[in-house]
Amino acid sequence: MRGAVVAATLFALGSGSACGSADDGSSSTLTVYAASSLIVAFTEIGKTFEDSHPGVTVKFSFAGSSDLVAQLQQGAPADVFASADAANMEKATAGDLVEGAPVDFASNTLQIAVPPSNPASISSFTDLTDPDVQLVVCAPEVPCGAAAQQVAAAAGETLTPVSEEQSVTDVLGKVASGEADAGLVYVTDVLAAGDSVEGIPFPESREAVNTYPIAVLADGASSLAQEFVDEVTGPEGQRVLHDAGFADL
Amino acid sequence: MRRTAQYSGLPLWLFAPAAAAALFIMLPIVAMATRVEWSQFVSLVTSESSLQALELSVKTSTASTVVCLVLGVPLALTLARSAFPGQGLVRSLVLLPLVLPPVVGGIALLYTFGRQGLLGRSMDVLGIQVAFSTTAVVIAQAFVAMPFLVVSLEGSLRTAGRRYEAVAATLGAKPTTVLRRITVPLVLPGLVSGAVLSFARSLGEFGATLTFAGSLEGVTRTLPLEIYVQREANPDAAVALSFVLVGVAVVVVGLARRSKEHL
Numbered sequence: 001m002r003g004a005v006v007a008a009t010l011f012a013l014g015s016g017s018a019c020g021s022a023d024d025g026s027s028s029t030l031t032v033y034a035a036s037s038l039i040v041a042f043t044e045i046g047k048t049f050e051d052s053h054p055g056v057t058v059k060f061s062f063a064g065s066s067d068l069v070a071q072l073q074q075g076a077p078a079d080v081f082a083s084a085d086a087a088n089m090e091k092a093t094a095g096d097l098v099e100g101a102p103v104d105f106a107s108n109t110l111q112i113a114v115p116p117s118n119p120a121s122i123s124s125f126t127d128l129t130d131p132d133v134q135l136v137v138c139a140p141e142v143p144c145g146a147a148a149q150q151v152a153a154a155a156g157e158t159l160t161p162v163s164e165e166q167s168v169t170d171v172l173g174k175v176a177s178g179e180a181d182a183g184l185v186y187v188t189d190v191l192a193a194g195d196s197v198e199g200i201p202f203p204e205s206r207e208a209v210n211t212y213p214i215a216v217l218a219d220g221a222s223s224l225a226q227e228f229v230d231e232v233t234g235p236e237g238q239r240v241l242h243d244a245g246f247a248d249l
Numbered sequence: 250m251r252r253t254a255q256y257s258g259l260p261l262w263l264f265a266p267a268a269a270a271a272l273f274i275m276l277p278i279v280a281m282a283t284r285v286e287w288s289q290f291v292s293l294v295t296s297e298s299s300l301q302a303l304e305l306s307v308k309t310s311t312a313s314t315v316v317c318l319v320l321g322v323p324l325a326l327t328l329a330r331s332a333f334p335g336q337g338l339v340r341s342l343v344l345l346p347l348v349l350p351p352v353v354g355g356i357a358l359l360y361t362f363g364r365q366g367l368l369g370r371s372m373d374v375l376g377i378q379v380a381f382s383t384t385a386v387v388i389a390q391a392f393v394a395m396p397f398l399v400v401s402l403e404g405s406l407r408t409a410g411r412r413y414e415a416v417a418a419t420l421g422a423k424p425t426t427v428l429r430r431i432t433v434p435l436v437l438p439g440l441v442s443g444a445v446l447s448f449a450r451s452l453g454e455f456g457a458t459l460t461f462a463g464s465l466e467g468v469t470r471t472l473p474l475e476i477y478v479q480r481e482a483n484p485d486a487a488v489a490l491s492f493v494l495v496g497v498a499v500v501v502v503g504l505a506r507r508s509k510e511h512l
């Protein structure tokens with residue numbers, strides 16, 4: 001009796017490890033750590049990937065890139081990491097968390113977000129420097145804030161925001177509720193926010209193009225992870241990203 | 250000292266989970282202490298932005314404690330000493346900020362005092378703008394801290410009872426005199442510990458401030474918000490500042506306990 005239990009356990013363990021390493025259609029899970037701004041695009045890419053890989057479940061963890069790197073450094077189990085900027089991917093490669101070299105797969109630029117009625121009649125980047133305009137940006141410590149500073153410096157303007165927020169979500173919240181007259185966020189954020197804000201493109205935004213790298217993680221199921229990276233960088237993945245507002249590389 | 254010889258009356262097995270519970274709370278603090286770069290501690294916590302955040306935190310927390318006292322003491326007295334229809338409901342609702350996630354409180358405040366909010370729109374007409382100002386920080390802190398004062402004081406009022414107040418009244422003391430000479434001195438320990446707890450809660454306020462007041466150095470970026478920003482750019486500074494906040498919290502909790510025991 002006991003022998004049978006041991007044999008069954010060993011069998012279960014054996015088949016379990018086979019599941020983990022092979023992608024022959026047996027059930028397995030792929031864990032993808034991706035920047036928050038990728039929620040819409042990656043959720044769709046994940047569904048397509050699951051359809052073309054029967055038995056594979058793609059699980060996402062969406063958060064700020066720096067939070068994700070911090071979790072990976074503490075040993076969080078993941079197969080793929082997609083960062084919203086090069087700096088955080090560098091942290092991951094420096095920590096030997098990445099297998100091979102990261103690949104750039106999309107880029108994003110800033111846009112002015114205003115409440116739907118545009119109460120302060122914003123039409124250009126220069127309008128943001130008007131002292132009567134309640135401008136909200138990201139803090140310089142986070143990527144969207146660094147980009148805002150870069151654009152302002154290139155345009156020779158000084159921004160005097162009423163608040164420097166921690167994330168794009170916080171900026172959008174202040175704009176959508178009408179608390180702020182304008183905010184600086186990414187094009188994709190404006191699209192994802194739907195009708196709650198209006199986006200105003202401005203030419204100075206090309207001074208700060210944010211590039212998104214993706215990489216297979218060293219501790220992950222590498223062959224399946226590589227297939228997911230190929231899906232993202234392939235024509236179908238690029239089309240989905242383009243629809244979400246990301247610019248082609 | 251005299252407690253050591255006493256029979257505790259507790260089964261021995263209880264001490265293991267009790268010790269685990271104490272460890273569960275203390276271990277993370279110890280773990281954080283091991284990560285503080287003590288050699289740079291002073292320079293990290295005395296940077297320009299850290300000092301500004303600390304100063305702002307102390308100022309706003311003091312202001313919100315005053316707001317809690319001015320509004321919370323009358324509320325606690327009314328809840329404890331009078332009877333009116335719907336009292337139970339008011340008592341429950343007043344506790345709401347204790348259990349609400351602070352971010353929910355922040356959203357609620359936004360729709361009240363924000364530019365497009367219920368009161369904010371009329372205040373805007375009068376030229377008062379709360380959004381993104383230090384006042385907004387004080388409002389957020391008072392909102393989350395008020396229940397601590399009300400609960401603490403109402404409990405003390407109930408424990409103290411009405412005997413002395415009734416005697417004073419029969420001797421001809423007017424209600425205000427009774428309040429000033431009898432009630433307040435009787436519940437002073439509860440009042441002090443409630444105020445100290447409100448101050449501590451204000452000092453730690455994060456979610457409602459971030460949602461409602463924003464984050465700008467010297468204006469709305471209090472110590473917890475500064476820690477959150479520094480975590481991104483300078484994790485060492487974030488840990489050092491966190492430890493400052495732990496230190497302040499320990500002092501405050503100690504004060505609250507002493508006031509309960511000695512006053």
